[in-house]
Amino acid sequence: MIVALGILLLVSAVFNVLTWPTFLKxxxxxxxxxxxxxRPTRFLRVHQALVAVAMLLxxxxxxxxxxxxVAG
Known part of the structure; x- marks a missing residue:
């Protein structure tokens, strides 16, 4: 079960790294x-913040x- 969780987390991370920067462009x-x-508007700044949070996650x-x- 732990291995499946690890794979799911890695797949999620890869998906987010590939998807969000394209969206920001x-x-x-x-x-x-x-x-x-x-000058950048609030529209752009809000989306930049969303992408930054998504990248941290x-x-x-x-x-x-x-x-x-590793643990599994």
């Missing part, structure tokens, strides 16, 4: 991401996944 190209002067999942595989 699309958000950055969105017209709502910058105002007329080219992916890193934690990867660490816990490796730990589970």
């Amino acid at each position: 699309r958000v950055a190209r969105d017209p709502r991401a910058h105002d007329e002067a080219g 992916a890193a934690a999942s990867a660490v816990l996944g490796v730990w589970a595989l």
Whole structure:
């Protein structure tokens, strides 16, 4: 069971690392991401924060996944 949990955590981490940066690139190209002067808007900043949290969770999942595989 611990090995399955470790694999699931690693798969989740890889998925997040591959998915969220691509999403952020699309958000950055969105017209709502910058105002007329080219400054980032709240729309972009909120999405940057979401991606940062997702990357931290992916890193934690990867660490816990490796730990589970080693312990299991």
